[in-house]
Amino acid sequence: MSQTSNMTDYDKTYEEFKWEVPEYFNFAGEMIDKWAQDPEKLAMWWVDDDGTEIKKTFLDLSKASKKLANLLTSRGVKKGDVVMVILPRNIEWWETFTACIRMGALLAPGTTQLTGKDLEYRANTSEAVCIITNNEIAAKFDEVADKCTTVKNKIVITEPRDGWLFYTDEVDKASDEFETAKTRSDDNCLVYFTSGTVGLPKMALHTHSYGFAHQVTGRFWLDLKPEDMHWNISDTGWAKAAWSSYFGPWNCGAAQFIHYTDRFDPKKTLNLLSKYPVTVMCGAPTIYRMLVLEDLSQYKFPTLRHCVGAGEPLNPEIIDVWKKATGCTIRDGYGQTETVILAGSFPCLEPRFGSMGKRTPGFDLQVIDEDGNVLPPNTEGDIAVRVKPNRPVGLFKEYWKEPDRTASVYRGDWYLTGDRAYVDEDGYFWFVGRSDDVILTSGYRIGPFEVESALLEHPAVAESAVVSSPDETRGEVVKAFIILTPGYTGSDELLKEIQDHVKKVTAPYKYPRKIEFCETLPKTISGKIRRVELRNNEWSKK
Incomplete structure (x- = not known):
């Protein structure tokens, strides 16, 4: 399917691009309602594993979000209040996102793999006043609800539950007339919990301009237009969903294809790509690695024209196999929970396999040294975004309530992404690795501290160090080095018992797939474990 790309001349677009952010901006009012002016315009095509199909227009979404905004307002939720939304790919996730933005409430999304302990931490740290979730998560929340004193409203979807408001009944009763809040572009809008190497997850706070800034994600990287149908195969709890399941496509008026399922099935995914008019697809590298293990010659891809991957570099072999089968080159993109797209292999660029592509229009992305100097080509350094004299749009406001943590990611005129790379002579970025120890597996960010804390709760674990370890399917997985308590033998x-324990104590995706029992761990003079040494040993065996 050929069509002209939104960006045809990279250098010209980069040179001429200027951010023009309005003083007031509300994504629900400006974008959702804009597309809703055409009552037939499709916003989403939702299917599940039982063959149920539901189509929603932007007008449907606009009305549903106004009803939910009225319900939340009637329950005392005000502009600036935090609403936790923990849902899989239910239509209510998109309605809740839109309603909270519309009324100026602060969204706090999370993955459905969170434990009761995680929910308690998030509710109390963000001082959430409301939680909207399903029965499974509601059961976990009920176990800790008495410790979450700020949460005054609990709303459950799909089926009623004692002590919870039932979403369908309450929203049906509400009016679909609601005056969208007049939110400033710099008002708080969205907070994502993101894992670091030290301490518990921090809160990356975004303003309403974040939704506006994702126009570069949608237009330039996803290359979406109003006639497209976009499928982002991502968990709703992660910032990637804000990028590619919400702001990116709907900035462009593209419809979204949504597959509701509790597990990733490569055969099912390929069948859906063959059956439905999906034109653009976005997935973590893990997704593509699993898809190319299937016999792709058995499938047709009649409408697919553009594919992107993000989260980690994708192996050239995978890109090659996928291109032969579909005609589409998987184009990499680079960004973070804290940002919109910072660099990408944009459709008008000649792709260089393994490269993150070139910097996004609107961002002065560079590789710098310890003193904040831009490094010459082919020299490894820290990936950084210039924030002075002009701070780019789409960069997070701060790590909420943690000024010291916020200050730690700036160096002079630069915001440090925490990743390392080099740039070649032609301006292509090449990822080297994380300058901290965060593990990226299957598109999830996992901080070693969280896993180590869970391990220490097992009586057999005296001490542990958690690092990334290479894995063919997932790119990397969690590996734990464990010193056992006296009396225990590996x-x-x-x-298996330790793995199961971690799954129960923290979210299941964080458990160590590899465990090595050892006598000692490498440490610095001050007693800090040298994870870097363990990690380097792991990767040198590759």
């Missing part, structure tokens, strides 16, 4: 049974 065995396959104990290994």
Whole structure:
């Protein structure tokens, strides 16, 4: 399917691009309602594994979000209040996002893999006043609800639950007339919990201009237009969903294809791509790695024209196999929970496999040294965004309530992404690795501290260090080096027991897929574990 790209001349677009952010901006009022002026315009095509199909127009979404905004307002939720939304790919996730933005409430999304302990931490740290979730998560929240004193409203979807408002009944009763809040572009809009190497997850706070800034994600990287149908295969709890399941496509008026399922099935995914008019697809590298293991010659891709991957560099072999089968080159993109797209292999660029592409229009992205100097080509350094004299739009406001943490990611005129790379002579960025120890596996960010804390709660674990370890399917996985408590002996049974323990204590995706029992751990003079040494050993075996 050929069509002209939104960006045809990279250098010209980069040179001429200027941010023009209005003083007041509300994505629900400005974008959702704009597309809703055409009552037939499709916003989403939702399917599940049982063959149920639901189509929603932008007008449907606009009305549903106004009803929910009225319900929340009637329950005392005000502009600036935090609403936790923990839902899988239910239509209510998109309605809640739109309603909260519309009324100026602050969204705090999270993955459905969170434990009760995680929910308690998030509710109390953000001082959330409301939670909207499903029955499964509601059961976990009920176990800790008495410790979450700020949460005054609990709303459950799909089926009623004692002590909770039932979403369908309450929203149906509400009016679909609601005056969208007059939100300033710099008013708080969205907060994402993101893992670091030290301490518990921090809160990356975004303003309403974040939704506006994702026009570069939608237009330039996803290359979307109003006639497109976009499928982002991503968990709703992660910032990638804000990028590619909400702001990116709907800035452009593209419809979204949404597959509701509780597991990723490569065969099912390929069948859906063959059956439905999906034109643009976005997935983590893990997704593509699993898809190319199937016999792609058995499938047709009649409408697919553009594919992107993000989260980690994708192996050239995978890109090659996918291109032969679909005609589409998987184009990489680089950004963070704290940002919109910072660099990408934009459709008008000649792709260089393994490269993150070139910097996004509107961002002065560079590789710098310890003193904040821009490094010459092919020299490894820190990836950084210039924030002075002009701060780019789409960069997070701060780590909420943690000024010291916020200050730690700036160096002079630069915001440090925490990643390392080099730039070649032609301006292509090449990712080297994280300058901290955060593990990226299957598109998830996992801080070693969280896993180590969970491990220490097991009586057999005296001390542990958690690092990334190479894995063919996932790119990298969590590996734990464990010193056992006296009286315990390493065995396959104990290994499995420890893994199961971590799954229960923290979110299941964080458990160590590899465990090595050891006598000692490398440490600095001050007693800090040298994770870097362990990690380097792991990767040198590759």
